[in-house]
Amino acid sequence: xxxxxxxxxxxxxxxxxxxxxxxxxxxxxxxxxxxxxxxxxxxxxxxxxxxxxxxxxxxxxxxxxxxxxxxxxxxxxxxxxxxxxxxxxxxxxxxxxxxxxxxxxxxxxxxxxxxxxxxxxxxxxxxxxxxxxxxxxxxxxxxx
Amino acid sequence: xxxxxxxxxxxxxxxxxxxxxxxxxxxxxxxxxxxxxxxxxxxxxxxxxxxxxxxxxxxxxxxxxxxxxxxxxxxxxxxxxxxxxxxxxxxxxxxxxxxxxxxxxxxxxxxxxxxxxxxxxxxxxxxxxxxxxxxxxxxxxxxxxxxxxxxxxxxxxxxxxxxxxxxxxxxxxxxxxxxxxxxxxxxxxxxxxxxxxxxxxxxxxxxxxxxxxxxxxxxxxxxxxxxx
Numbered sequence: 001x002x003x004x005x006x007x008x009x010x011x012x013x014x015x016x017x018x019x020x021x022x023x024x025x026x027x028x029x030x031x032x033x034x035x036x037x038x039x040x041x042x043x044x045x046x047x048x049x050x051x052x053x054x055x056x057x058x059x060x061x062x063x064x065x066x067x068x069x070x071x072x073x074x075x076x077x078x079x080x081x082x083x084x085x086x087x088x089x090x091x092x093x094x095x096x097x098x099x100x101x102x103x104x105x106x107x108x109x110x111x112x113x114x115x116x117x118x119x120x121x122x123x124x125x126x127x128x129x130x131x132x133x134x135x136x137x138x139x140x141x142x143x144x
Numbered sequence: 145x146x147x148x149x150x151x152x153x154x155x156x157x158x159x160x161x162x163x164x165x166x167x168x169x170x171x172x173x174x175x176x177x178x179x180x181x182x183x184x185x186x187x188x189x190x191x192x193x194x195x196x197x198x199x200x201x202x203x204x205x206x207x208x209x210x211x212x213x214x215x216x217x218x219x220x221x222x223x224x225x226x227x228x229x230x231x232x233x234x235x236x237x238x239x240x241x242x243x244x245x246x247x248x249x250x251x252x253x254x255x256x257x258x259x260x261x262x263x264x265x266x267x268x269x270x271x272x273x274x275x276x277x278x279x280x281x282x283x284x285x286x287x288x289x290x291x292x293x294x295x296x297x298x299x300x301x302x303x304x305x306x307x308x309x310x311x312x313x314x315x316x317x318x319x320x321x322x323x324x325x326x327x328x329x330x331x332x333x334x335x336x337x338x339x340x341x342x343x344x345x346x347x348x349x350x351x352x353x354x355x356x357x358x359x360x361x362x363x364x365x366x367x368x369x370x371x372x
Contacts, residue, residue, distance in 0.1 A: 019166075020170060020173070023173070028174055041303060
């Protein structure tokens with residue numbers, strides 16, 4: 001259960017980071033606390049939207065989904081179920097793939113690094129690791 | 145493998161604590177008032193307009209001058225700036241046939257128009273007026289819907305390579321409020337009531353324009369052969 005707890009807690013952190021970036025993106029809060037980083041360059045670049053939707057909003061929805069999946073997996077009676085673990089793993093893997101794409105854009109296209117995006121990348125990778133460890137602990141016999 | 149009830153209670157307490165702190169921080173950031181606003185009720189001083197006729201693009205030797213009264217938050221002005229101006233610039237301004245004079249005419253109903261004009265003026269201070277002008281128009285859909293457009297204008301300034309410390313100081317001072325108001329008053333004196341409005345000679349043209357219409361207008365005023 002500790003891995004699912006970790007995944008849920010990390011998802012909440014990711015949700016807060018994404019919400020912060022999204023609120024900035026829609027102009028509801030002032031400048032980003034980013035030091036000398038390129039957060040504003042990244043957040044106002046054309047690549048801050050994916051398929052017409054703000055990337056930060058996609059992140060917030062994704063983390064909200066992970067948080068929900070994490071909380072569901074912690075419910076009594078679901079602790080040993082593999083499908084909850086599979087769901088967490090699938091969402092986290094999708095998040096990592098999307099993050100890899102965004103990191104590639106930051107490094108090689110926008111050529112600016114947003115510290116909050118790096119933080120989010122670390123969070124989603126940590127969630128994936130937690131989900132993998134959770135899945136590994138489940139005996140194969142409980143797969144069905 | 146299930147966590148003990150005590151363990152779960154601790155986990156939910158930590159989760160709730162993080163959520164409360166996170167939401168409180170976001171709430172604090174949301175509640176912070178906008179730092180910059182550009183007043184409309186300023187008295188225009190002589191120093192606001194001394195030696196300044198507007199933002200000019202094109203050579204002094206151009207035989208024709210068109211003055212545009214525009215509002216950064218006006219959708220037609222945005223379409224004109226982003227779709228038509230590049231062609232006008234290529235065909236008429238760079239070829240020396242036309243000089244373009246941009247004048248601010250922020251409309252009262254547009255919340256951020258005056259702030260946008262001031263942001264561009266601060267760009268002018270660092271010789272990046274047209275870069276800031278273009279970027280503000282390009283981002284109109286983004287900042288128009290924002291609760292505070294200031295940070296977005298600042299990010300455009302950063303993207304345009306402005307010295308942000310100077311930019312911030314310029315914006316906070318509101319030093320170009322009088323210049324913007326002088327531009328508005330000039331437009332009102334001339335009979336401008338909507339945007340975009342073009343002034344050619346002593347005639348006003350209101351409504352939507354395209355680059356072909358501007359080309360025809362320039363052709364009618366100065367035959368191409370006479371210039372080239």
